[in-house]
Amino acid sequence: MKPDLSVSFARLHFRTPLIAASGTFGYGTEYLDVSDYEAIGGIAVKGLYLEPREGCPPPRIWETPSGMLNAIGLQEVGIRRFIDEKMPRLRELGPTVLVNICGSTVEEYQELAHILDSVEGVHAIELNISCPNVEEGGILFGCDPRMAAKVTEAVRAQTKLPIIPKLSPNVTDITVVARSVEAAGADAISLINTMPAMAIDVESRRPRLANIVGGLSGPAIRPIAVRMVYQTAKAVNIPVIGIGGITSHEDALEFILAGASAVQIGTMSFVDPSVWRRTLDGLEAYCERHDVEAISALTGGVLS
Amino acid sequence: MRRDVRAKLLERRSLSPDASLLEFESDFLANELRPGQFTMLRLPGDEGLLLRRPYSFCDTDVAASRFSLLVKEVGRGTRALARLVPGDEVDCLGPLGSTFTMPPEGKRPVVVAGGVGIAPFVGFCRALSSASKVAVVLLGGRTSYDLYLREVFEALGMDVRCTTEDGSVGTRGRVTALLDDALDAETQLYSCGPTPMLLKVAELAKAKGIPHEVSLERRMGCGMGCCLGCVVYTSEYVRSCTEGPVFDASVIAWDRDPHPL
Numbered sequence: 001m002k003p004d005l006s007v008s009f010a011r012l013h014f015r016t017p018l019i020a021a022s023g024t025f026g027y028g029t030e031y032l033d034v035s036d037y038e039a040i041g042g043i044a045v046k047g048l049y050l051e052p053r054e055g056c057p058p059p060r061i062w063e064t065p066s067g068m069l070n071a072i073g074l075q076e077v078g079i080r081r082f083i084d085e086k087m088p089r090l091r092e093l094g095p096t097v098l099v100n101i102c103g104s105t106v107e108e109y110q111e112l113a114h115i116l117d118s119v120e121g122v123h124a125i126e127l128n129i130s131c132p133n134v135e136e137g138g139i140l141f142g143c144d145p146r147m148a149a150k151v152t153e154a155v156r157a158q159t160k161l162p163i164i165p166k167l168s169p170n171v172t173d174i175t176v177v178a179r180s181v182e183a184a185g186a187d188a189i190s191l192i193n194t195m196p197a198m199a200i201d202v203e204s205r206r207p208r209l210a211n212i213v214g215g216l217s218g219p220a221i222r223p224i225a226v227r228m229v230y231q232t233a234k235a236v237n238i239p240v241i242g243i244g245g246i247t248s249h250e251d252a253l254e255f256i257l258a259g260a261s262a263v264q265i266g267t268m269s270f271v272d273p274s275v276w277r278r279t280l281d282g283l284e285a286y287c288e289r290h291d292v293e294a295i296s297a298l299t300g301g302v303l304s
Numbered sequence: 305m306r307r308d309v310r311a312k313l314l315e316r317r318s319l320s321p322d323a324s325l326l327e328f329e330s331d332f333l334a335n336e337l338r339p340g341q342f343t344m345l346r347l348p349g350d351e352g353l354l355l356r357r358p359y360s361f362c363d364t365d366v367a368a369s370r371f372s373l374l375v376k377e378v379g380r381g382t383r384a385l386a387r388l389v390p391g392d393e394v395d396c397l398g399p400l401g402s403t404f405t406m407p408p409e410g411k412r413p414v415v416v417a418g419g420v421g422i423a424p425f426v427g428f429c430r431a432l433s434s435a436s437k438v439a440v441v442l443l444g445g446r447t448s449y450d451l452y453l454r455e456v457f458e459a460l461g462m463d464v465r466c467t468t469e470d471g472s473v474g475t476r477g478r479v480t481a482l483l484d485d486a487l488d489a490e491t492q493l494y495s496c497g498p499t500p501m502l503l504k505v506a507e508l509a510k511a512k513g514i515p516h517e518v519s520l521e522r523r524m525g526c527g528m529g530c531c532l533g534c535v536v537y538t539s540e541y542v543r544s545c546t547e548g549p550v551f552d553a554s555v556i557a558w559d560r561d562p563h564p565l
Contacts, residue, residue: 023531024526024530024531025530026528026529026530030528030529030530031528031530033305033306033307034306034307034308034397034528054540054541055532055535055541057537057560058522058523058533058534058535058536058541059523060532060533060534060535061523061524061525061531061533061534062523063353063354063355065352066354067354068354068355068525070525070531070533072531072532072533075532075535075541218354219354267354269526269530270355270356270525270526270528270530270531271346271354271355271356272308272346272395273308273397273528274308
């Protein structure tokens with residue numbers, strides 16, 4: 001019998017445990033001709049505000065050892081255009097739809113959640129309280145456990161949809177923020193967002209990014225992310241979605257064994273659009289080899 | 305339809321101390337690439353590099369299932385590529401991006417290229433040649449070494465005019481010095497190269513009301529329109545991988561372009 005690679009948690013069903021990370025998969029349709037969508041369990045769309053945003057000036061990206069530094073600054077189309085222009089195709093694709101939202105104030109998050117609550121095809125809200133590249137909101141909410149809880153609670157009051165706060169690694173103790181959003185009504189938690197970071201061109205003596213600092217993603221941050229998922233999963237009773245430099249089924253399994261119920265893939269999807277099929281096939285082979293009937297049975301299975 | 309294909313390096317030809325022409329085998333890309341388009345290239349097994357790198361293709365040979373890239377060594381990615389030997393394989397995602405448009409009937413094409421900026425024009429001039437059109441091709445470089453492939457343009461029947469900053473070949477100076485003579489009301493301009501050159505060409509074209517297409521090279525993360533890393537400013541930030549790399553130069557807000565390369 002084939003192992004069951006689907007996962008269900010937080011009132012959500014994912015046909016595979018692999019979710020496209022917000023900000024790396026556009027509004028869902030960009031990779032239709034080159035990626036195997038059957039292998040994708042969910043899509044977290046590019047972070048949305050109430051209004052369209054211009055984003056940061058370029059240069060916006062720079063490659064560092066095993067990593068990608070970015071300061072995009074949440075260039076996006078605004079919630080209305082998303083619903084009118086992007087949602088009709090997105091809801092037909094198959095993967096579970098997570099809409100990532102961001103605001104400069106608690107009220108903006110609330111209004112976004114209120115709007116999304118009645119939109120057909122939206123399965124969950126991922127709360128972006130961890131973007132390092134915007135001046136207001138974003139990471140400021142995610143680094144303060146009280147603010148993180150306040151945003152979560154405010155959004156909770158506006159929607160029945162599952163709420164998944166996405167946490168920043170830029171905190172002293174990730175479990176404090178995790179417990180705080182759990183108590184405020186979060187249905188699950190996703191982590192980690194990018195790590196605030198910087199690179200300098202020594203010849204010109206200028207920062208590599210116009211925004212000076214950016215967020216680091218890719219394999220460079222993976223061990224940090226695995227550690228934080230491990231700590232968070234032990235500290236809360238809600239499911240955890242692991243994110244951070246996943247390139248293969250081994251990487252995904254690290255997160256799952258550390259306590260993740262599903263994982264997100266971001267930077268590697270830029271590098272290899274076949275990462276979805278390759279990783280899923282690898283997970284299946286692993287389960288067969290280890291006599292595991294369902295991938296969900298591996299969550300938190302690290303031995304100590 | 306885009307695909308990620310594995311392409312074998314068939315031949316590498318050194319063009320200068322730091323530039324080579326790489327010929328790859330791919331039936332798909334040889335057939336599908338259109339002048340101006342690019343591929344995102346990845347070296348399999350190279351752990352040192354994470355992201356793919358964008359390369360405008362130089363030329364295609366459909367009958368031989370070949371396409372070529374012009375590579376000048378400037379950083380880690382280009383150095384790794386320059387180390388490849390025939391038989392090595394790379395992953396190429398493409399075809400990506402916008403294309404040059406053929407000049408309308410009655411318009412005279414003028415191509416302005418600096419350094420490796422000539423790359424996308426080989427295929428373009430081949431298409432012009434097939435349509436029995438002759439472009440004035442203005443090539444500029446610092447020295448004769450930088451005037452890559454000018455014999456190819458000549459073989460295609462193009463009207464090639466060169467400048468070098470050291471005067472070793474052609475007119476001494478910058479390629480933009482040749483522009484005035486080459487432009488008239490019936491010209492359609494095409495350019496690719498260093499930003500100061502493109503800016504000068506764009507200013508001249510604008511002043512004379514000449515249509516001008518420009519290929520912009522920007523650092524890219526994905527090439528697929530998702531990372532939003534490669535933007536240029538028009539009236540908003542647009543993606544050079546998706547809306548570009550070939551743009552109508554008049555829409556670019558050059559004063560907001562920090563030419564990040």
